[in-house]
Amino acid sequence: MEEIANLFHGFAVVIQPFNLLVMLVGIVLGVIIGVLPGLGGANGVAILLPLTFSMSPTSAIIMLSCIYWGALFGGAITSVLFNIPGEPWSVATTFDGHPMAQQGRAGEALTAAFTSSFVGALFAVIMITLVAPLVAKFALQFGPAEKFAVYFLAFCSFVGLSKEPPFKTVASMMIGFALAAVGLDSMTGQLRLTFGFTELLNGFDFLIAVIGLFGIGEILLTIEEGLSFKGGAAGINPKVVFKTWAELPRYWMTSLRSCVIGCWMGISPAGATPASFMSYGIAKRVSKHGDRFGRGEIEGVVAPETAAHAAGTSALLPMLSLGVPGSPTAAVLLGGLLIWGLQPGPLLFVEQKEFVWGLIASMYLGNVVGLLVVLTCVPLFAAILRIPFAIIAPIILMFCAIGAYSVHNSTFDVVMMLVFGVVGYVLKKCNYPLAPLVLAIVLGDKAEEAFRQSLLSSQGSLGIFFSNGLVSAIMALGLIALFWPLIQDAFTRLRTRPAL
Amino acid sequence: MDEHSQGARAGGPSHRAVELGVAVFVAAFALIVIAGSLRAGVGWGAEGPRPGFFPFYVALVILGASIVNFGAVISRPPNHQLFADWGQLRQVMAMLVPTAIYVALVPWIGIYVASILLIAVFMRWLGKYGWGRIAAVAVGVPVVTFLIFEKWFLVPLPKGPIEDYLGF
Secondary structure: OHHHHHHHHHHHHHOOHHHHHHHHHHHHHHHHHHHOOOOOHHHHHHHHHHHHOOOOHHHHHHHHHHHHHHHHHHHHHHHHHHOOOOOHHHHHHHHHHHHHHHOOOHHHHHHHHHHHHHHHHHHHHHHHHHHHHHHHHHHOOOOHHHHHHHHHHHHHHHHHHOOOOHHHHHHHHHHHHHHHHOEEOOOOOOEEOOOOOHHHOOOOOHHHHHHHHHHHHHHHHHHHOOOOOOOOOOOOOHHHHHHHHHHHHHHHHHHHHHHHHHHHHHHOOOOHHHHHHHHHHHHHHHOOOHHHOOOOOOHHHHHHHHHHHHHHHHOHHHHHHHOOOOOHHHHHHHHHHHHOOOOOOOOHHHHOHHHHHHHHHHHHHHHHHHHHHHHHHHHHHHHHHOOOHHHHHHHHHHHHHHHHHHHHOOHHHHHHHHHHHHHHHHHHHOOOOOHHHHHHHHHHHHHHHHHHHHHHHOOOOHHHHHOOHHHHHHHHHHHHHHOHHHHHHHHHHHHHHHHO | OHHHHHHHHHOOOEHHHHHHHHHHHHHHHHHHHHHHHHHHOOOEEOOEEOOOHHHHHHHHHHHHHHHHHHHHHHHOOOOOOEOOOHHHHHHHHHHHHHHHHHHHHHHHHHHHHHHHHHHHHHHHHOOOOOHHHHHHHHHHHHHHHHHHHHHHOOOOOOEOHHHHHHOO
16 A cells, blocks of 8 residues: 555656656657657657766656657557658557558557557556566565576576577677676776776766667668658547447457556567557457457557557566666666666665655656547647658757767767767668667676676586575576577477378 | 669679678677776786776677677578668768768857858758848847857856957
8 A cells, every 4th residue: 555655656756847847848859759750769768867967866856757658649640641650669560550540540549559559558557566666676576696597597697588580599699798897886986998098098878879779870760761751640539539439348358458568568678669559460360350459449559558658667667676678768867867867676675765666657647638639639749750751861860969968978979879870770770770789888887796606606607596496496497488489489399290 | 673773783882791791890899898898907906807897708609699690690691682772872962971071160160150051051052041040040049049058047058269369
């Protein structure tokens, strides 16, 4: 019950006028970011992070998390109207959303998408409210070995669950760890891997990497594909909204299933994109109208949108309770915590109650505000997409440069951003996943610290990672996640053998 | 099939070559990290694992993974898939070169003036807009940005001689 009281206290923080204002600003900026090509949740939040330096941490996290919710909503607009996913997790929404728009049912598709997003997010927030404090309380007992095991689990799930070739995932992740190691070694105070360059003293900042890899890299990909926006008009009127709302309860089962898939995929760092595909795939298989999927079935919009939003939201659970972000955007938010002087991890729930519960309360309110904003302002946001690329591209580049510069007030970082951009473009085209790279840069120092502290206490024996039930269990889960494709293969072979 | 033959006509670097290049590049990166780690010490010191310990093993994994990736490309039968055709790469360079010049100019003339130039170049070159519109957008956007960042959120951005002259 203490949680309920805390939550109400959180609401009291959120409804202060200033916090409501930053919430609204965050949502609107977020939707714009979600709509624009080349700007996504992660780099959008990274670019706007400097704007929050002068705010209190609570207002700052409200604004940044609302940008994230806004981006999640915004991705659906371009998918439905223009058949261009504004975000990777909206790709599955184009399958049925765009055909609906072509049939003149854009309003219906958008209402379904927004409402499902809202339902998914609400489900995830309720789960966070109930589960996060428990996880945090549990995690307070973790020693260095358990901490490392949690990181191990997070990174292994990346390798096992991502659809990219596993060795490419490993390479990209380890590049992230290596970049994180550059500069001052936090445990001994010695310099390493700087090769005498003073610019490298502070190492590579992951914010620069995020802006470069996702921002610049994405713009280069967009221009290569030769972008032209052709889309239907967006008309949403109250009549369509209520009509769609009356129809949606019919799909409660799809909705519930997608919520569960989304939450599960969001907590394990697989993320929103696979969640939306998985949910769409299962809905197609299970639904009575499965054969009509892909030709404008409303259920085909409900499933991926619910899952994507549930996953995007629940990615904050491990970030808040364990200090392990479940998605690149959650990683950027975690970076924000460090900049505002907060130590992410289970202690947050003890030492920074106002911050944590303010954030959780803002998730409830932010998604309500988000739903209202997108339902009422769709035509405005769609108009942004009609701005020609020749105008919007240099403006996005400018904002990327501003974001990169203001992290450390360093023009060298702007150069690094461009380098990361080119690297990101080439890696993405060669199927190297970028999310593990970014997460490894964020978590590299902490994972290394936990690893070395564990080894220190065991005099160098790796046995410490299997020294008690808890740590062994987490490590074993990690190994299962790592070899998941092989295990799955073995299972299917076993099952098909009797038939032979 | 159609796509492939079309791509082949337009020409461009093959996907295979670029993939091999990336694997080699990643391996080279790993070797640099190994060299740096060895310099920092990879063994066990008085304070426990020395600074190079963790990055050294990380780099070994990178090296191993890139060898596997290299082998995977080699063992695949060669196809004619392109990384991108020359026309696409020209588009990418049309974006990249002005951006590189922009980044190089920022420390000297400040981010606002550089942004005005960047937006103007893009609008003129890619969009073929008239000078009136170009002036409105290219000057308007950085000025609004200036107001938001410097005045409202108090985030200082790089400024050059022109801002100095104007007294900011």
